[in-house]
Each structure stands twice: as C-alpha cells, then as structure tokens.
Amino acid sequence: MPQIEAQELSRTFRVAERETGLLAALRSLVRRKHRLVHAVDRVSFTIETGEIVGFLGPNGAGKTTTLKMLTGLLHPTGGAATVLGCVPWRRDPDYLRQISLVMGQRSQLYWDLPAADSFEVQMSVYGVDRTDGRRVLHDLIELLDLGGVLKKPVRTLSLGERMKCELCMALLYRPRVLFLDEPTIGVDITMQARIRQFIAGYNRSHGATVILTSHYMADVTALCRRVIVIDHGRILFDGPLAALAGRLAPFKVITIDLERDVNGSDFTPYGELLEQEARKVTLRVPRDAAAGVASRLLADLPVLDLTVQDPPIEDVIGRVFAESARPSGAGTPADEPAGASP
Amino acid sequence: MSGLPRAWLALLRRSIAGMIQYRGEVALWAIWGVIYPAVALTMWNAAARDAEGGAIRGFGPPEFATYFLLSMIVQHLTAAWDVHEMGWQVRTGHLSPALLRPLLPMWGSLSDNVAYKLVTLVILAPIWALVAWIVQPRFEGGWIDYVAAVPAVLLGAAIHYLWQYNLALIAFWSTRTNAVGEFWFGGKLLFGGLMAPLALLPPLLQTVAALLPFQWIISFPIEVAMGRLGGADIVAGLICQVLWTLAAIAVFRVAWPASLRRYGAVGV
Structure with a gap:
C-alpha cells in the first residue's frame, strides 16, 4: 500500500489584482478584479514506504502548495490525498506525530531561546518518552555536530547552524514521513553535503519516506532515484531520475575525438555546436536523429572515439524551467465583485 | 506526566523563558495596565468630592479607590490579546509551524497568556501594594466574597481569552484584526466597567452592558470582591460566566475548522 497517495489533487487561489496607481486603488473599492490561480492542478502520484522523491519545478510551479496540502496546512479545492492512511487536512494529532515538514525559509525553532530549549519543548509536545528522547537527542547532536550551538539563542545562529537545528527538531520524534522544502537553501556547499548525507542516513536507518524540493540539483542527484517534475501546477514527469532526460530533453549530446585538428570546420550540418577544443567536439542533436548523425560523423570525419549521451540533468531541468518562464494561461482572469473566497 | 499537561507545561516554561528575555518590554506593558485605572480613579475622585454628599450613587473616594485598585488587578489577571497576534500570524504565515504540531495552536497562545501574568506579578x-497604601481602599466584603472572587476572576479570564480568540479568527477572512481588537477594548472600557463602575452608567448603557460579555470579565469579579453582591447574585453571576464560557467554546468548535479551510499558509 502506498504511503502517500494523491489523486487529482488541486488547489486554486482567488487572487485580487489591480493596476498600479491611486485611481486604480479607488476603483478597486467598487469593483475588484480577481484572478483564479490554479496553483496545483489535478496532480496524482503515489509514493511507497522508504522512497526519497525529488519534487522539482520552477518558482511558483506548485511544489510547496502540494507539500502544504500533504502536511495538512492547506485544504485542497479538489481531489483527494492520504498520507499514512490519513487525510492530512483533518490534522489528526496521531497523523501530525508521524510527519515532519522542514522549511528552509520558515523556522520551527523558538527564535529568542537557546536551541536546546526548543528541543525540550518539541519532545514534550510530541510525547517522546524522556529516556528515549534524551538518547535520540544525543545521537542527533553527535550526527549533526550541534554541541557548540545548543546554548546560543536561535536568532544568533548562522543559517547552516539553524538548518541543522531545524533538522534535529524535525527528527526528534522519529517521523515516518519527512517533507523537506528547500532544506539546503542558503547554506554553503560543505554544509549542503553534510545535510544530504544526514538525510540519506535517516532514510536508510529508519525506512522513512522523504519528499524533497530543492533548487540545487546536487541535492536531487545525491538523494533521489525518482523525481516528480511539476510546472504550472501539473506533473510533467514522474519517474526515475535517469529517465528524466529521455522524456523531457528532446536531444542527445554527441562527443567526438578526432585524429587531427579540424579548426575551421563547419559542424552545423550535424547539429548545434556546444563546445570545440582542438580535437574534441561536442554537439547537441535531436534525439531522433542521433543515430543518423553519429553514422555521418563516422563516415565524414577522422573519428577516433564517439560517445552519445543524454544531456546533464542540470541542463534538462534548467531547460524545463526556462521554458516554463514563458507566459502561459495558468490564470483565468475573472471580473468579480468584492469579497474573497478560495 | 504525559499528554496535554506535559506538553502545555513545556510550552509554559518556554513562554516564561521568552518573557524573561524581553522583561523590559513586558514590564512596560504591565505598567500600562496600571496607568488608566489610576487616571480613572483620579477623575472619579475629583467628581465625587464635588458631588453633593461627597459621593455619586453610593460611590465616594474610598469606594472608587477600592473599585479601581481591584480593576487594576482584575484587568491584569483577565488580560488577552490574541486578536492582535492572530492577524500577524495569518498574514505572514507564522501560524504554520504551530499548525504542524499535534495540539491546537491555542494551547501555545494560552501558555504565553499565563506566562505574562505570572512573570509580571x-x-x-x-x-x-503601593497604590493601596496611597489610596487607602475600603474592603467591606466577608471571606465568602473573597473566596467567590477567585472563580469569578478565573471565569472572567476564560471568557476574555476565548472570546478574543474567536474574534481573532476573523483574521482568516480579513487578515488585519487590530481595529477589531481596538473595538473590543472600547467595549471593555465602557461596558466592562474599566472606565466607570457599571452602576454609574445611564440606564440604556446598563441594558446594553447586560447583553454583552464584558461585565463578566471585569465588573462582576470586582463587585464580588468588594462585597457589593448578595449570595444569590453571586451564584447567578457565576452561572452567567459559565454560560458565556460554554458559548465561546461552542463558537470556537465551529469557527476553528472553518477558519483553517480559509488558511492560505502564505510565506512558507
């Protein structure tokens, strides 16, 4: 049985809009314009126990809104979802004790108190057995190297220190499902690597299910074998990370090593030239034409070696995000009288 | 200890620690609660001295001194301010971390409320004590009045806290609730008995006050402690307080789920 199941899950926001300026402000008193924004649009997926799934998409794609619904913060406007067999937005305390949401840009810690105080409160609120809790806390402090920051007020911690404390706070009660929203945002590369290792370790040792959103592809490639790509509220891809390029990138990268220098040669008949060194040439060619182009290159040029590869995952995602930045019809303008309802 | 009591006591310890961090600001808020009863006392004393017989409807300087000294204490012990907090929490999404915890966010706000009252004591x-030494109040109640004043103050605090929290839920619809909070405070000043004992209000305003919850927050506990009410009035008053408390809980049970359906969880 899947641990997370979303069926046609949707969330539409009704957003007030107006032109800039005083006149527009006065006009909006009488007649307000609203736009329906389909932040999440009939999204369906299932996630099995112990999976780590990357949830990818550009800003505003609907990733965080989906996480908010799965953690019970938001009610959907359509569809259904269950996590651990519970309907998240019913906010059953037994459900909330089994999940955790770590938000890179929102803190669960008490800002003015030392982190150790936040951990104590967390254990009491989640009903963690005192003896077990002390042992778990000790282990987390060791693993995350938190010994030096426990007594400092949270507001004085660096971003990296705070994020490690957030992870500690989130895992003190051993959640079975972990929602991570940009857990490495703003922290340096070394810290990013440590956080990734820690998440992978938690997943391995506890069989926890993890959904991760991140703009850092290194997070995704290091942790996720499966990715769900979402854009304009809809799923573009759901499958193994390795298959992402095949589905979303309509091109291949051909690299050839030549016997002699070919400076000045024209490679445009073969494909788009990505890089050219003295005897090494990299071309981007349409996926369907890759085999034919490879044959022609072998026939026409003094080729020593030839490789045909999918483009790097970063390029594929970057391309998807860039294309998503184009204007689209995600919003449905609607003139409606003043008053708000989702 | 386990479950809700353990969780709530942990939240209370956290709240007390937080209040101590900002002791200067907390102290100023507490002292502000002393200032306006002191101003009202000064004005009413002056009016009583000028009045025929040195009293207004049975209130002379000693009665005003007792009334407004008790008003300082009761208004502090029954204070609530969630209508101001909730607007900010909803508007900025700061409510979200509390919603992820397996207990109602109300328990966290209640721990702040109780911590403030304990720390500022x-x-x-x-x-x-200093004000009492200066104004020389006259306590005429018997021990039964002082004992009855304890549940009256506790129920007053419950009514104020719960109705403020219900009012704060307007934030899920209108986002900003500070003006609503000011209206509520105005009601407390006029109809609760903070500005003047209710017996001094015109009959029409007394009728309006009888229909509102404010007198059960401030005026009733003061009058019980002053010994101005008979046994039957005290029992009837306590029953009214219980009914206002139950009504607030009933409203909350309907309004809270409806409010959460409106929550946009912005900024997360």
Whole structure:
C-alpha cells in the first residue's frame, strides 16, 4: 500500500489584482478584479514506504502548495490525498506525530531561546518518552555536530547552524514521513553535503519516506532515484531520475575525438555546436536523429572515439524551467465583485 | 506526566523563558495596565468630592479607590490579546509551524497568556501594594466574597481569552484584526466597567452592558470582591460566566475548522 497517495489533487487561489496607481486603488473599492490561480492542478502520484522523491519545478510551479496540502496546512479545492492512511487536512494529532515538514525559509525553532530549549519543548509536545528522547537527542547532536550551538539563542545562529537545528527538531520524534522544502537553501556547499548525507542516513536507518524540493540539483542527484517534475501546477514527469532526460530533453549530446585538428570546420550540418577544443567536439542533436548523425560523423570525419549521451540533468531541468518562464494561461482572469473566497 | 499537561507545561516554561528575555518590554506593558485605572480613579475622585454628599450613587473616594485598585488587578489577571497576534500570524504565515504540531495552536497562545501574568506579578504586586497604601481602599466584603472572587476572576479570564480568540479568527477572512481588537477594548472600557463602575452608567448603557460579555470579565469579579453582591447574585453571576464560557467554546468548535479551510499558509 502506498504511503502517500494523491489523486487529482488541486488547489486554486482567488487572487485580487489591480493596476498600479491611486485611481486604480479607488476603483478597486467598487469593483475588484480577481484572478483564479490554479496553483496545483489535478496532480496524482503515489509514493511507497522508504522512497526519497525529488519534487522539482520552477518558482511558483506548485511544489510547496502540494507539500502544504500533504502536511495538512492547506485544504485542497479538489481531489483527494492520504498520507499514512490519513487525510492530512483533518490534522489528526496521531497523523501530525508521524510527519515532519522542514522549511528552509520558515523556522520551527523558538527564535529568542537557546536551541536546546526548543528541543525540550518539541519532545514534550510530541510525547517522546524522556529516556528515549534524551538518547535520540544525543545521537542527533553527535550526527549533526550541534554541541557548540545548543546554548546560543536561535536568532544568533548562522543559517547552516539553524538548518541543522531545524533538522534535529524535525527528527526528534522519529517521523515516518519527512517533507523537506528547500532544506539546503542558503547554506554553503560543505554544509549542503553534510545535510544530504544526514538525510540519506535517516532514510536508510529508519525506512522513512522523504519528499524533497530543492533548487540545487546536487541535492536531487545525491538523494533521489525518482523525481516528480511539476510546472504550472501539473506533473510533467514522474519517474526515475535517469529517465528524466529521455522524456523531457528532446536531444542527445554527441562527443567526438578526432585524429587531427579540424579548426575551421563547419559542424552545423550535424547539429548545434556546444563546445570545440582542438580535437574534441561536442554537439547537441535531436534525439531522433542521433543515430543518423553519429553514422555521418563516422563516415565524414577522422573519428577516433564517439560517445552519445543524454544531456546533464542540470541542463534538462534548467531547460524545463526556462521554458516554463514563458507566459502561459495558468490564470483565468475573472471580473468579480468584492469579497474573497478560495 | 504525559499528554496535554506535559506538553502545555513545556510550552509554559518556554513562554516564561521568552518573557524573561524581553522583561523590559513586558514590564512596560504591565505598567500600562496600571496607568488608566489610576487616571480613572483620579477623575472619579475629583467628581465625587464635588458631588453633593461627597459621593455619586453610593460611590465616594474610598469606594472608587477600592473599585479601581481591584480593576487594576482584575484587568491584569483577565488580560488577552490574541486578536492582535492572530492577524500577524495569518498574514505572514507564522501560524504554520504551530499548525504542524499535534495540539491546537491555542494551547501555545494560552501558555504565553499565563506566562505574562505570572512573570509580571513580580513587578505588579509591589505596585498594587503601593497604590493601596496611597489610596487607602475600603474592603467591606466577608471571606465568602473573597473566596467567590477567585472563580469569578478565573471565569472572567476564560471568557476574555476565548472570546478574543474567536474574534481573532476573523483574521482568516480579513487578515488585519487590530481595529477589531481596538473595538473590543472600547467595549471593555465602557461596558466592562474599566472606565466607570457599571452602576454609574445611564440606564440604556446598563441594558446594553447586560447583553454583552464584558461585565463578566471585569465588573462582576470586582463587585464580588468588594462585597457589593448578595449570595444569590453571586451564584447567578457565576452561572452567567459559565454560560458565556460554554458559548465561546461552542463558537470556537465551529469557527476553528472553518477558519483553517480559509488558511492560505502564505510565506512558507
């Protein structure tokens, strides 16, 4: 049985809009314009126990809104979802004790108190057995190297220190499902690597299910074998990370090593030239034409070696995000009288 | 200890620690609660001295002194301010971390409320003693009145806290609730008995006050402690307080789920 199941899950926001300026402000008193924004649009997926799934998409794609619904913060406007067999937005305390949401840009810690105080409160609120809790806390402090920051007020911690404390706070009660929203945002590369290792370790040792959103592809490639790509509220891809390029990138990268220098040669008949060194040439060619182009290159040029590869995952995602930045019809303008309802 | 009591006591310890961090600001808020009863006392004393017989409808300087000294204490012990907090929490999404925890966010806000009252007692108790020494109140109640005043104050605090929290849920619809909070405070001033004992209000305003919850927060506990009410009135008043408390809980049970359906969880 899947641990997370979303069926046609949707969330539409009704957003007030107006032109800039005083006149527009006065006009909006009488007649307000609203736009329906389909932040999440009939999204369906299932996630099995112990999976780590990357949830990818550009800003505003609907990733965080989906996480908010799965953690019970938001009610959907359509569809259904269950996590651990519970309907998240019913906010059953037994459900909330089994999940955790770590938000890179929102803190669960008490800002003015030392982190150790936040951990104590967390254990009491989640009903963690005192003896077990002390042992778990000790282990987390060791693993995350938190010994030096426990007594400092949270507001004085660096971003990296705070994020490690957030992870500690989130895992003190051993959640079975972990929602991570940009857990490495703003922290340096070394810290990013440590956080990734820690998440992978938690997943391995506890069989926890993890959904991760991140703009850092290194997070995704290091942790996720499966990715769900979402854009304009809809799923573009759901499958193994390795298959992402095949589905979303309509091109291949051909690299050839030549016997002699070919400076000045024209490679445009073969494909788009990505890089050219003295005897090494990299071309981007349409996926369907890759085999034919490879044959022609072998026939026409003094080729020593030839490789045909999918483009790097970063390029594929970057391309998807860039294309998503184009204007689209995600919003449905609607003139409606003043008053708000989702 | 386990479950809700353990969780709530942990939240209370956290709240007390937080209040101590900002002791200067907390102290100023507490002292502000002493200032306006002191101003009202000064004005009513002056009016009583000028009045025929040195009293207004049975209230002379000693009665005003007792009334407004008790008003300082009761308004502190029954204070609530969630209508101001909730607007900010909803508007900025700061409510979200509390919603992820397996207990109602109300418990966290209640721990802040109780912590404020406990921490500031250290400052206020000497101030109240000083005010009492200066204004020389006259306590005429018997021990039964003082005993009855304890549940009256506790129920007053419950009514104020719960109705403020219900009012705060307007934030899920209108986002900003500070003006609503000011209206509520105005009601407390006029119809609760903070500005003047209700017996001094015109009959029409007394009728309006009888229909509103404010007198059960401030005026009733004061009058019980002053010994101005008979046994039957005290029992009837306590029953009214219980009914207002139950009504607030009933409203909350309907309004809270409806409010969460409106929550946009912005900024997360």
